[in-house]
Amino acid sequence: MGAVLGGLTLIIAGLVFFVVPPAEGLGDYVRIAFFHIPVAWVAVIAFFISAWQGARYLRSGDMLADAKSAAASQLGFIFVILATVSGAIFSKLTWGAYWNWDPRQTTIFVLLLIYGAYLTLRAAMPAGVKRAKTAAVYALFSFLTVPFLVFIIPRMYFSLHPSPVINGSGLAMDSVMLAVLLAALMDMTGIFYWLYKKQVMRIMQEER
Amino acid sequence: MNVSLWQGIKRMFCKEFVLGLRFKAAWAAMFMFALTTLACVSLALQGGQMEPRLAAALLWVIVFFASMAGADRGFADEDTAGTLLILKLYGGAQPVLLGKMLYSFFLLLVLAVFIVLLFLVLIGVEPVFWGVFILTLVFGVAGIAAAGTLLAALATGARVKNGLFSVLMLPVILPVFLPAVYLTAGALGGSDTALNYLGGMALYDGLLIVGASVLFDYLWYED
Numbered sequence: 001m002g003a004v005l006g007g008l009t010l011i012i013a014g015l016v017f018f019v020v021p022p023a024e025g026l027g028d029y030v031r032i033a034f035f036h037i038p039v040a041w042v043a044v045i046a047f048f049i050s051a052w053q054g055a056r057y058l059r060s061g062d063m064l065a066d067a068k069s070a071a072a073s074q075l076g077f078i079f080v081i082l083a084t085v086s087g088a089i090f091s092k093l094t095w096g097a098y099w100n101w102d103p104r105q106t107t108i109f110v111l112l113l114i115y116g117a118y119l120t121l122r123a124a125m126p127a128g129v130k131r132a133k134t135a136a137v138y139a140l141f142s143f144l145t146v147p148f149l150v151f152i153i154p155r156m157y158f159s160l161h162p163s164p165v166i167n168g169s170g171l172a173m174d175s176v177m178l179a180v181l182l183a184a185l186m187d188m189t190g191i192f193y194w195l196y197k198k199q200v201m202r203i204m205q206e207e208r
Numbered sequence: 209m210n211v212s213l214w215q216g217i218k219r220m221f222c223k224e225f226v227l228g229l230r231f232k233a234a235w236a237a238m239f240m241f242a243l244t245t246l247a248c249v250s251l252a253l254q255g256g257q258m259e260p261r262l263a264a265a266l267l268w269v270i271v272f273f274a275s276m277a278g279a280d281r282g283f284a285d286e287d288t289a290g291t292l293l294i295l296k297l298y299g300g301a302q303p304v305l306l307g308k309m310l311y312s313f314f315l316l317l318v319l320a321v322f323i324v325l326l327f328l329v330l331i332g333v334e335p336v337f338w339g340v341f342i343l344t345l346v347f348g349v350a351g352i353a354a355a356g357t358l359l360a361a362l363a364t365g366a367r368v369k370n371g372l373f374s375v376l377m378l379p380v381i382l383p384v385f386l387p388a389v390y391l392t393a394g395a396l397g398g399s400d401t402a403l404n405y406l407g408g409m410a411l412y413d414g415l416l417i418v419g420a421s422v423l424f425d426y427l428w429y430e431d
Contacts, residue, residue: 058426106386110379110382113378113379113382114379114380116375117375117376117378117379120372120375120376121362121366121372121376124366124372125366125367130365130366131366133426133427134362134365134366134427136426137358137362137423137426137427138359138362138376140419140423141355141358141359141362141380141419141420141423142379142380144380144412144415144416144419145379145380145382145383147412147415148382148383148408148412149383152383152387152405152408153386
């Protein structure tokens with residue numbers, strides 16, 4: 001699976017740099033979006049998986065669910081850092097500042113804090129049932145912020161971000177761009193899934 | 209001993225109140241933190257005026273961190289005194305959680321009143337819209353109390369000290385903190401404030417209380 005994903009990533013990178021045309025108003029900077037959007041998407045997906053597996057752990061007491069929740073958070077933390085850094089670079093190049101507390105920057109920052117807090121909590125406790133239970137409770141409790149991040153924050157602050165690109169109402173994207181972006185999204189999701197499987201196995205082995 | 213939920217909450221609140229009066233460490237830490245911070249800011253400003261937005265942010269930073277100085281003690285003190293196990297034997301999960309939450313709300317409300325009074329005197333700002341200002345304060349404090357009580361139980365169970373509580377608190381409380389700053393700035397500056405944020409804060413407070421109530425059982429009862 002790793003070789004297939006590696007090949008696909010190279011093809012997508014080639015498409016991003018040699019086939020995708022510069023975007024109106026953004027020029028070549030738009031190429032960052034083909035990395036930034038997929039990593040941000042995966043960071044959010046990982047958050048949902050972590051909370052879902054946390055809930056599964058609380059219901060069943062299955063340590064595999066705890067390992068899955070932890071693995072999703074560990075990878076989510078890396079992806080959210082990548083999303084934050086790539087977003088800040090894009091922001092500097094296009095809007096002149098690395099950080100301006102745009103609604104989506106705020107959302108990704110809250111996500112970064114949640115992942116950081118969850119991983120700090122896990123790191124501070126010895127492995128076992130108590131840690132699994134405590135971490136699952138925190139994963140679910142922090143999940144309560146989702147309605148706020150989705151519905152309140154975007155209405156509270158002015159945004160420079162383009163509107164969601166997938167529905168075609170925001171960033172002017174031609175069909176080639178959209179196709180490459182969708183491929184990049186699938187590729188990044190695949191990379192996450194591959195790493196996630198490996199990480200779950202590693203955590204299970206460590207806790208045995 | 210079978211008592212109704214409300215009776216249990218009331219007893220828990222009274223116990224916390226009496227203990228709070230007897231051992232004043234939590235009160236003292238929070239109030240002294242607020243006093244020291246506000247005095248430092250006022251000294252630094254030397255009578256200079258502050259923009260409403262900046263004043264609102266400062267007020268909520270002080271409320272938040274002053275509450276951090278004492279809100280995590282609810283379960284930690286029980287644990288240190290060895291009474292947590294007794295509480296587990298005699299008290300149901302919900303009366304304990306909701307009673308401690310109610311006490312925390314009361315304590316933080318008194319603290320917020322203290323901070324606001326000092327703020328008005330030392331910083332020299334006054335709200336234009338008192339109603340919005342007070343409601344924001346109440347909803348903000350309710351959110352901190354709700355999240356703080358569950359996370360205090362979680363941090364105590366984790367047996368981890370040294371700053372973990374604030375690390376766990378901040379991401380969860382930001383949905384209260386940000387609208388609170390926004391509404392307070394509007395109330396101080398007299399500008400139009402979107403009052404539906406008050407509804408949003410109340411809704412999030414409700415969500416935190418329900419979420420804490422559901423999840424607390426998992427922390428309280430051992431397998």
